[in-house]
Amino acid sequence: MVQQDRWVFSKKGYMRSENEPTLYVKNEGKNDFIIVCLYVDDIIYTSSSNLLVNEFKSQMMNEFEMSDMGLLHYFLGLEIHQADDGIFISQRKYAKDLLSKFSMLNCKPAATPMNINEKLQQEDGEEMVDARRFRSLVGGLIYLTHTRPDIAFPVGVISRFMQQPSKVHYGAEKRVLRYILWNLSMAYGTQNFRFQIVWVHDGDWASSLDDKRSVSTFVLL
Template structure:
């Protein structure tokens, strides 16, 4: 939005709802979604300045510390921040009739190899896509299901009963791990590390 650019906020190229502004060694970041704004900063001065600017430009109110946003539940403490999606998970389980299901200890069967042509009967593709889409959104706070969800998402065009069974196993796993989420601990020596396993040879469809 033009008003933000005029005040020196830079819009992210990869996430259009995210804006950043730097002043010296300090910064402020905010995310805009419809009529909601969440923000964080390394400086209380920038926070106060931002709140003043927004209240002068728009008719809005300050709701205080963030507790809930787009299905994300946020608990802020002195030693860190915990983000989870317990309510969203319960709603997802209820939507697909898995609220009282028997839980699974792992999100995938060990050594399971899914493939496009598995001779299984075709499932309702729309319902399967709804399920996978719901699981994809859940990976925001559940990186432990990111891999199995990425695997089952390969079969959204022509899902079989085998693919749907694999997706339901992910639901059974999250049913037993409702309390899981991401804990961001307070630290002065932060280092971000990433890992990947590009084992394309294990794909039975195209290697």
């Protein structure tokens, strides 16, 4: 299917995204559209029109041997809950598996992902830890930021020390895991309310102890 998808979708009037090669969009009339995403032999899709949805399913079943699995509930570690009041996304199972993998499922929870005013540095004089295990945990945490933007900053900080991590750096990693356990079921999504645009910005000037670089961040909701 991977080799044929571009030809099939182009033939059906779908436009392939220039920035995301597995994403296809088809517009119908002035207001209706359908969005399709491919991953290996899986397809997820959404549309503003039930007619387009039924048409798409019929076309795909004629082209390929496939089954309709119904509403999306789980995809690549993402858990999706669709209800009348909105759509909510979480990675509870993924987070729980990550805690279990690093033997932190029964640890003491923490209410914050970092120690207050903690400053990490490359040369801290502490004993080195297994860099491969450290990098594996960083990778797992980075994937978790898809639904957990609240850990994006601490994960970005600890990822600076993947080459030569010390016990202090590993302790900072485990602090993030303790925080994840504290609110394991966190989810985000869309609800039926009036939207407002909110901008939040913060800066930590010359915060890096290694090179005195500043860190600034913003969140647009």
